[in-house]
Amino acid sequence: MIELFISAFVTLFVVIDPPGCAPIYASLTTGATHAQRRAMAVRAVGIAAAILLVFALWGKQLLGVLGIALDSFRIAGGIMLFIIAMDMVFEKRTQRREDRAHKIAETPEVEDVSVFPMAMPMIAGPGSIATVMLLMSQAEGIGERLVVVAAVVATLVLMLGSLLAAGPIMARLGSKIEAVITRLLGVLLAALAAQFVIDGLKASF
Template structure:
C-alpha cells in the first residue's frame, strides 16, 4: 500500500506540477484582488477534482463502451506521458503553458481563469486523466483504489496551496530552480511512462520481459 501511495503521489506531482502552475496562475490573475484569487484557486481545484474523480471511477466503463482494452490504454497513456516528460526535460512544456497564459492575459474579456485554463488543461489535462485511469486500472480492490485517490487528493491540496501562495512561492523558487526541478521530474516521469508501456505490452501480447515475470 505504501509503495502504491508513493508511486501515485510521485506520478501526480510530476504531471500536475504544483510549483509550475503557481507562476502561471500568478500571471493570469494579475490585477485581481486577494479574495478573487482565492475564489479562483479553490474553484479550479474543485472543477479539476470532479473531472479526475469521474475518470478514476468511471474511466474503465467508458473505455469498455468504446471497446478499448485497458492494455491498449496503458500503451497509449504511457506514450502520452512520455511525450509530456520529453517536453519537461527540454522545457517545451513550460514554454507552451506560458504562451497559453499570455494569450489569456491578452484577452481582457476573460476574467475567471479557474475553469479554463487552470482546471483544464493545466491541472486535469490529458496526461493527468491518463495517469489516474492507468493507476486505477493497476489497483486491485477497493483499498488500493482509495490509496490512489488519496494520493491524488494530497497533490490537489498541494496544488491549491501553491496557487494560494503563488506570489511568495515564485519569489522563493526563482526561474532557474524551477527549471532544474522540472527537468529532474521529467526524467522520473519518462521512467514511469515507460513502465506503463511495458505493462501494456505484457498484458496485450503476453510478452515476458526481464523483471515482469
C-alpha cells in the same frame, strides 16, 4: 498500501506539476485582489478534482463502451506521458503554458481563469486524466482504489497550496531553480511512462 500511495502520488505530482502551475496562475491573476485569487484557486482545484474523480471512478467503464482494452490504454497513456516528460526536460511544456497564459491575459473579457485554463487543461488535462485512469486500472480491490483516490486528493491539496502561495513561491525559487526542478521531474516521469508501456506490452503478449 504505502508503496502504492507513494508511487501514485509521485506520478500524479509529476504529471500535474503544482510548482509549474504556480507561476502561470500568478501571471493570470495579476491585478486581482487576494480574495479573488483565493476564490479562483479553490474553484479551479475543485472543478479539476471533480473531473479527475469522474474519470477515476468511471473511466474503465468508458473504455469498455468504446471497446478499448486496458492494456492498450496503458501503452497509449505511457507514450503520452513520455511525450510530456520530454517536453518537461527540454522546457517545451513550460513555454507552451506561458504562451497560453499570455493569450488569456491579452483577452480583456476573460476575468475568471478558474475553469479555463486552470481547471482544464492545466490541472485536469489529458496527461493527468490518462494517469488517473492508468493508476485505477492497475489497482486491485476497493482498498487499492481508495489509496489511488487519496493520492489524487493529496496532489490536489498541494496544488491548492501552490496556487494560494504562487507569488511568494516565485519570489523565492526564481526561474532558474524552477527550470532545474522541471527537468528533474521530467526525467522521473519518463521512467514511469516507460514502465507503463512495458507493463502494457507484457500483458498484451
